[in-house]
Amino acid sequence: MPLRLLKYGLSRTYPISEDIPATPDLLPSYDVVIVGGGGHGLACAHHLSKYHGIRSVAVIEKGYLAGGNTARNTTTIRSNYITLEGIAFYKEAVELFETLSQELDFNVMFSQRGQLTLAHSEATLRSFHLRAEMGKHMGTRTEVVDQKTVQDLCPQLNLDHGGPLEIVGGLWHADGGTARHDAVAWGYAAQASRRGVEIHQRTEVTGFEVVGDRIQVVNTNRGRIACGQVLIATGGMNYDVALMAGVELPIRCYPLQAMVTQPLKPWLDTLVSSVSLHTYLVQSSRGEVVIGGGSDPYQLYSTRSTLDMKEHLAEGAVHLFPFLQGVRLLRQWAGITDMTPDYSPIMGASPVRNLWLDCGWGTWGFKATPVAGKRLAQTIAEGRVPDILKPFALERFETFRLLNEMGATAASH
Amino acid sequence: MKILTCPMNGDRNIDEFQSFGPVRAGLDPDRTADAEWARHLFRAENRKGVVIEWWRHVPSNYYFLAERDLVSNEIIRTFDSSDPQGRT
Numbered sequence: 001m002p003l004r005l006l007k008y009g010l011s012r013t014y015p016i017s018e019d020i021p022a023t024p025d026l027l028p029s030y031d032v033v034i035v036g037g038g039g040h041g042l043a044c045a046h047h048l049s050k051y052h053g054i055r056s057v058a059v060i061e062k063g064y065l066a067g068g069n070t071a072r073n074t075t076t077i078r079s080n081y082i083t084l085e086g087i088a089f090y091k092e093a094v095e096l097f098e099t100l101s102q103e104l105d106f107n108v109m110f111s112q113r114g115q116l117t118l119a120h121s122e123a124t125l126r127s128f129h130l131r132a133e134m135g136k137h138m139g140t141r142t143e144v145v146d147q148k149t150v151q152d153l154c155p156q157l158n159l160d161h162g163g164p165l166e167i168v169g170g171l172w173h174a175d176g177g178t179a180r181h182d183a184v185a186w187g188y189a190a191q192a193s194r195r196g197v198e199i200h201q202r203t204e205v206t207g208f209e210v211v212g213d214r215i216q217v218v219n220t221n222r223g224r225i226a227c228g229q230v231l232i233a234t235g236g237m238n239y240d241v242a243l244m245a246g247v248e249l250p251i252r253c254y255p256l257q258a259m260v261t262q263p264l265k266p267w268l269d270t271l272v273s274s275v276s277l278h279t280y281l282v283q284s285s286r287g288e289v290v291i292g293g294g295s296d297p298y299q300l301y302s303t304r305s306t307l308d309m310k311e312h313l314a315e316g317a318v319h320l321f322p323f324l325q326g327v328r329l330l331r332q333w334a335g336i337t338d339m340t341p342d343y344s345p346i347m348g349a350s351p352v353r354n355l356w357l358d359c360g361w362g363t364w365g366f367k368a369t370p371v372a373g374k375r376l377a378q379t380i381a382e383g384r385v386p387d388i389l390k391p392f393a394l395e396r397f398e399t400f401r402l403l404n405e406m407g408a409t410a411a412s413h
Numbered sequence: 414m415k416i417l418t419c420p421m422n423g424d425r426n427i428d429e430f431q432s433f434g435p436v437r438a439g440l441d442p443d444r445t446a447d448a449e450w451a452r453h454l455f456r457a458e459n460r461k462g463v464v465i466e467w468w469r470h471v472p473s474n475y476y477f478l479a480e481r482d483l484v485s486n487e488i489i490r491t492f493d494s495s496d497p498q499g500r501t
Contacts, residue, residue, distance in 0.1 A: 239459050250455035252434070253483075298432035301461050301484045308414065308428060341455045397455045398448060 019190040020065065023201050029226035030058040030198075032380060033218050035205050035241055036234035037061025038070040039181070039366065040358050042188035042199075043373020044231055044380070046104075049195035051374075052381035056228075057197045059189075060220060062204040062237075066185030069235040072303075072335030073366040074258050074282065074292040076271060078115050078176035080135050080142045081408040085391035086344060087138040089371060092388065094140075094175050096370035106187030108179045109285055115176025115271040116145075116153055118320075119169045124275050127407055128171040141174035154270055158322050165276065165319060176271055178282055184369055208245040213353045215245060229380050231356045233372075236301075236336025238359040247350050249359055250397050251338045254295040255302055256363050257309045259332040261324070263287035272320065279316025288330060291317050295337055295363060303334045337362045344403035347376060347392040348385040356380055357394060364409055415486075419470045420477050420493045433467035434458075436478065463489065 008014050032048060034041040037059045048054040077097050079090035100108050119125045128144050135142030147159060150170045159167045189199055200222070208230070209217035218225045234241045239251040264287050273280035278293045291313045296306070310332060318325050339362040340346060346360035358376050361368070375389050385393065391403055415427040435458035440449060458464050461484050468491075469476050480489040 240461065243460075248456055250457075252457050252459050298466075299434065299459070299464075299483055300486055302486060304486070306415070398451045400447075400451065 019186065020193050020199060023203070024198055026058070026200065026203070026220070026223050026225060027198070028224075029228075031056040031228040032058075032231065033225055033227040033229070034059045034231045034233060035218070036068075036232065036237075036358075037065050037189075037199060037201065038068050038233065038235055039066060039185045039188065039369035040361070040372050040376075041231065041233040042066070042185055042192060043369050044233065044358070044377045045192040045197045045199075045373075046188045047374045047377030048381065049192050049197050052377055054381060055196035057192070058225065059192070059197060059199045060203050060205055060218070061199065061201050064201050065189060065199065066182060068237075069335045069337070069361070069365060070181055070185050070369075072256075072258070072333055073181060074280070074290050075178045075181050075284075075366055076115070076176070076280070076282065077110075077178060077367040078173055078271075079140050080115070080117070080131055080171060080173040080176070081405050082131055082134060083344075083403050083405060084134065084138065085403055086405050086408070087134060087140060089388055089392070090367060091138060091140050091175075093368050093371040094177075096374065097177070097179060097367075100179070100184070100187070100370055104187030104191055106183060106190060108183040108187055110177060110179040111285070112175065112177035113269050113271065114153070115173040115273065116150065117171040117173070118150065118157075118167050118272065118274045119171070120165050120167060120274070120276040122168065125169050128169070131171060131408060135173070143172050145170050145172045154268070154272055156267060156321055156323075157272070158320060160319075178271060178284075180285070181366060184366075188373070205241060205244070208355075210245060210352060213351070215352055215355055227354070229354045229356065231358055231376060231380060233358040233376075235361060235365065236338055238338045238357075238361075242350070242357070242359065245350070245352050245355055247352060247355065247357075249338075249346060249357075249394070250341055251346075251360055252299050253301050253336050254298070254339055255300050255304070255334045256292075256295045256337045257305055257313075257332065257334040258290065258292040259310060259313060260284070260288040260290050260330050261327045262330050264289065264327065268321075274316060274320060277316035277319060279313055279320070281317055281320070289317075289324070289327070295339065301336060303336060305332045305334050339363075341397070342402035343405040343409040345372070345392055346394050347372065347389045348379060348394070350394060362409070364405075417468070417479065417488060418491050419475065420491055420496075421475050422470055422473060425470065429471055431469045431471055433469060433476075435464045435466050459483075
């Protein structure tokens with residue numbers, strides 16, 4: 001080894017940089033315990049430590065950092081939902097992504113390439129008009145486009161004029177984009193660690209000691225922790241974790257599968273999604289085409305993949321882009337999604353006074369990582385739910401004020 | 414391909430079936446408060462374990478019950494809803 005290189009290795013001017021420290025010993029107590037070391041929990045830890053001066057924070061993760069749904073989603077970022085409350089929330093998410101690399105001093109590879117959702121029927125176009133008008137009203141870039149514009153935006157598409165799956169138009173969402181999912185989690189983790197947040201990997205919550213209407217102790221496989229506030233942000237495990245605190249969430253778990261092709265030269269600029277084919281595609285910065293669709297058709301706590309779903313996704317992808325027929329699949333995987341009855345998340349208060357919820361993220365959680373973290377940190381720090389989160393309260397299922405986003409979510413994201 | 418054994422049609426690809434979720438006790442509309450309705454409508458059985466669910470064989474529009482493990486996805490048994498041996 002050249003000695004000149006060794007000089008840098010031993011120099012104090014160039015210390016070894018450590019983005020995320022190794023898991024420390026558990027302290028007896030923390031002001032805030034965040035259950036779940038995925039993007040959402042880490043984003044909340046970042047905001048608590050940077051903007052609210054709360055640094056006695058432990059992020060408790062059963063597995064490894066960001067290895068659950070943060071690692072398994074298909075990285076779609078968009079705000080073209082249907083309800084006013086939903087659009088307002090996801091609009092803030094997109095805006096936070098636009099400056100996230102600067103905020104975290106970490107390149108999250110945000111790429112605002114726009115999302116094109118395809119309509120194969122007049123009925124779909126009518127629902128697109130509703131989404132476009134709601135989007136415009138809320139100040140997002142969402143518009144209905146005709147066949148010609150679809151062709152201009154994505155010349156590689158097989159429009160299949162006259163066939164049963166003819167593309168009759170689309171919903172063009174110029175604000176849509178994608179980012180590197182791992183980088184988002186790592187960036188938040190590095191920032192939070194730098195300000196004193198402890199990230200405990202391989203630490204599993206085994207129960208909560210609830211006294212009266214408060215959680216006093218979080219039990220883990222590595223010991224007991226006394227806590228001030230607790231946030232649940234455990235993705236597919238939200239139902240189980242909340243139940244340990246006696247809170248029964250309106251959630252059912254379904255697997256969601258996705259796959260990627262071998263790397264190709266850059267050819268697909270926009271994110272493309274088809275409602276009728278239940279298929280969407282995006283080309284990653286590595287050149288792989290990420291292909292996803294809807295959740296599995298029945299409840300299951302499993303991350304197994306099925307050939308049926310692979311065939312279904314491949315059929316949709318090849319219909320839209322016939323030249324993909326010779327391309328090989330590289331990887332396939334699944335995550336467990338915590339689906340709510342109205343396809344909107346559950347955020348804010350729970351029946352337990354110091355337990356806060358970041359749950360019900362189903363198939364739409366990644367895009368909300370920055371805004372959920374920011375707003376839940378604010379909630380925990382101030383002890384009250386900000387207006388932007390109020391519509392997503394757990395109580396909406398008792399008062400029948402549901403936020404129906406099914407038409408803007410299921411398989412069309 | 415996963416096989417589901419339909420009590421009427423025998424072994425079929427699970428693609429031919431539609432799941433309607435875990436069986437829930439019916440409510441008496443005259444005696445049910447709003448909170449109970451909310452619970453009935455939105456809080457479905459989701460525990461990690463064995464559940465009895467409604468399924469439908471789509472081509473024959475036949476509804477029946479299946480006992481299934483929500484973790485291993487093993488289908489333990491299927492039976493007609495009128496089967497007195499079925500409900501345990």
